Amino acid sequence: MKKFYYIIVLIMIYSLSFAQTSKTESVVSIRGTAIKSIGEIKEIWETGSALYLSYENISTTNQFSYMFQVGYINFKENPNYNFEGNDAYFNIIPLQVGGRYYITLQTIRPFLLAMTGINVFSSKYPLKPATDPEKEDMYSGTFVKFNFQVGLGVAVKLFSNLQLEVLANYNSHVLDASTHYNVTGLEIGAGLNWTLGN
Amino acid sequence: MKIIFTALIFLLFISQNIFSQTLYATDSDSLFTADSGYIPNQALVEKMNPRKPLWLPIIEGIGLNLALGAFNSYVMNSEFAKISFKSIEYNFERGWSTDADELTTNMFAHPIHGSIYYNLARSSGYNYWTSLGVAAIGSWQWEFFMEIEPPALNDWVMTSYGGSMLGEMFYRFSNLIIDESATGGERFWRELGAGIFNPGRLFNRLITGKTSRVTNEKLYERQPFVGELAIGGNNVAEGTDFKNGDRNLMITAEIIYGRLFERTSYKPFSFFRFNGSFNFVGEQPLIGQLRVENILTGKSSKMGSGRFLYGVFGHYDFLNNSVYEIGAASVGLSMGYRSAKNKKVQFIGLLHGSLVLMGGANSDYVPKVEFLDSARTYNMGPGASAKLETFLRFPFGAISLDYSFWWIHTWDGAMGDEFIGMLQPKIRIKIYKKWFVGLEWLLYHRVGKYDDFPNRNYRNNEQRLFIGYSF
Structure with a gap:
């Protein structure tokens, strides 16, 4: 967990080191989301919640931004699944890069987003459903895999530096090429954006 | 593929009137001329x-x-x-x-x-x-x-x-x-x-309506390029001897676009190098090799009497013959040096280290993996690659020595790692104006280290003899 805090601090320092220029906006955001698993993963891990911290640099000339994001995702088990114990957990630390396209950069800013990167998975219970016992213990422990997220949302300016945003994402986080499911889910959330340097 | 190949040849012929440069072994090497690229307003x-x-x-x-x-x-x-x-x-x-x-x-x-x-x-x-x-x-x-x-x-x-x-x-x-x-x-x-x-x-x-628009305004960027087209034969051999190979008629093409060391800063593809080889007659696949390397960003500056550069390069590699199947798309850091251009003997060297975002390498064990169907004969996954390119130009021709290395970590296939290398010495001798003859030897080596199967270690080679024309 210490590493996670170091990464957050590093991103904050990195963000603050970027001075505002006339053609770009630097934005630091914090957001919380709720995740609803879809596909086979939901048989075991049905819902989740996440907290993200991101740094974004928006080009006001072409309305694109690039973004760095780190987060922490915690999944809750499906009560119908037999875990044979009460100490199961499934957590993810996503480290992502990506970008947004803002349809307009006015007071109300609708956007499309795409993020990718790596997930550091941590699981104390096999992710495989009991129906596929062949690789029952394949995903216990800590492992790193590819992540992918696309979505849309809208940011609304509350004050000159502060925006509220809501978004909805589709997640397809890879577990393994050989499995017949991944960590797929729908994610909705809200966050606060602080524009630096204004 | 035939369309692409035909188009490539078509380009080579029709574009000679655009930039009359020549490559390596012939009279007016573009490396010695001033940058004549055109960037529109x-x-x-x-x-x-x-x-x-x-x-x-x-x-x-x-x-x-x-x-x-x-x-x-x-x-x-x-x-x-x-x-x-x-x-x-x-x-x-x-x-x-x-x-x-x-x-x-x-x-x-x-x-x-x-x-x-x-x-x-x-x-x-x-x-x-x-x-x-x-x-x-x-x-x-x-x-x-x-x-x-x-x-x-x-x-x-x-x-x-x-x-x-x-x-x-x-x-x-x-x-x-x-x-x-x-x-x-x-x-x-x-x-x-x-x-x-x-x-x-x-x-x-x-x-x-741009296909029918007539204007004298020059609206599209053009950078000088040099290239060569060669025809000859190759012999893809099992092992490291020259016998028992598969002999083919072969056409190769190389295009170097932009002047890598003549600039101080770069945009994506302001320089790229394309290599292709195509097989006919024998048992080898039509497309033997397609490779592109390009600069994405970088800086170049004077170093002594030569020039030094560093930057981010992209690489696309597709190599396919009866012994090796390799495909990779990578991006990474590179540096290069070019000696003074006013000397008769000139050295150019480039060293690349890259991350393979997605790659594939053939393996004996792939068919044994149950979830793959029969169409795929290679393990697939990310990894890393390295490439060394060295080039010596003489008044009578040129010698080059390239070495490429790929590491593919299996993400899908027979779990393990594939390590593949390719050493590629080549000599071109000028025979008349823009014509040259050449010899090339390709030494492939591969080590496969697997979780569930015995490791494998191979060496194979390919010889090429050709006559070419540079433009």
Whole structure:
């Protein structure tokens, strides 16, 4: 967990080191989301919640931004699944890069987003459903895999530096090429954006 | 593929009047001439070719997918194209997977497909990075919506990033061919020639009327290039002796676009190098080798009497013969040095270290992995690569020594790691003006280290003898 805090601090320092220029906006955001698993993963891990911290640099000339994001995702088990114990957990630390396209950069800013990167998975219970016992213990422990997220949302300016945003994402986080499911889910959330340097 | 190959030869012939440069072994080596690249005035470009809204190339890409999907489903009756709302829902639930297509489909055809998405955006006025994004959207839409097979992550990477590499190369080739001051038959052939490379751009030029617009304004960037075309024979041999090989008629092409050491800063593809070899007659696949390396960004400065550069380079590698199947799209850091250009003997060296975003390497054990179908003969995954390029130019010709190395960590296939190297010494001797003869030896080595199978260690070689023409 210490590493996670170091990464957050590093991103904050990195963000603050970027001075505002006339053609770009630097934005630091914090957001919380709720995740609803879809596909086979939901048989075991049905819902989740996440907290993200991101740094974004928006080009006001072409309305694109690039973004760095780190987060922490915690999944809750499906009560119908037999875990044979009460100490199961499934957590993810996503480290992502990506970008947004803002349809307009006015007071109300609708956007499309795409993020990718790596997930550091941590699981104390096999992710495989009991129906596929062949690789029952394949995903216990800590492992790193590819992540992918696309979505849309809208940011609304509350004050000159502060925006509220809501978004909805589709997640397809890879577990393994050989499995017949991944960590797929729908994610909705809200966050606060602080524009630096204004 | 035949179309691409024919188009390549077509380009080589028709473009000689654009930049009369020669390469390596012949009289007027471009390395010794001043930079004569042309970058158009941006205000003029924006006036004559205003940027289209971003949604347009995205919609065009989706339209292309729908048309291709309909063709596959209704004309070809392909099972994978029989999509429904149920198949789309399943793809979203299933998420990213990999597929089991053969190397040529995954590592060559997909980048070609991606180059079309890319150029729909590039020819709408967008730069390399935005066009790469549009290619990624087009490929994503195809993978999740247009096939009943689960979306393949390897396809997405190769179509997007691999597509951007081939796409930008084709864009710059087509820039060399398009001449909007030409009329009549010459204009027709130029538009067609450029369109063979770049159908996405041709489509946009047709719908916006640019194919028939006549203007003396120069609107498209051109950098000097040099190239060579050679014909000869090769012998792909088992082991390291020269006997018992498969002999083929071979045509090779090399194009070096832009002057790597003549600039101080770089934009994507302001320099790239293309290598291709094509086999005929023998048992080897038609496309033996396609390799592109390009600069994405970098700096160059004086170092003593020579020049030094460092930067970020992209690499696309596709090598296919009876012994080796390798495909990789990579990006990484590079540095290079060129000695003083006023000396008779000149040295050029480049060293690259890259991350392989997606790669594939053939393995004896792939068929034993149960979840793969028979079409795939290679392990697939990310990894790393390194390349050393050295080049010595003499008054009588040139000697080059390249070494390429790939490490592919199996993500899908026989679990383990593939380590492949290729040593490639080559000599060219000038015989008359722009004509040269040459010899090349390729020593391949491969070590496969597997979790569940015995390790493998191979060495093979290929010899090439050719006569060539540089332009």
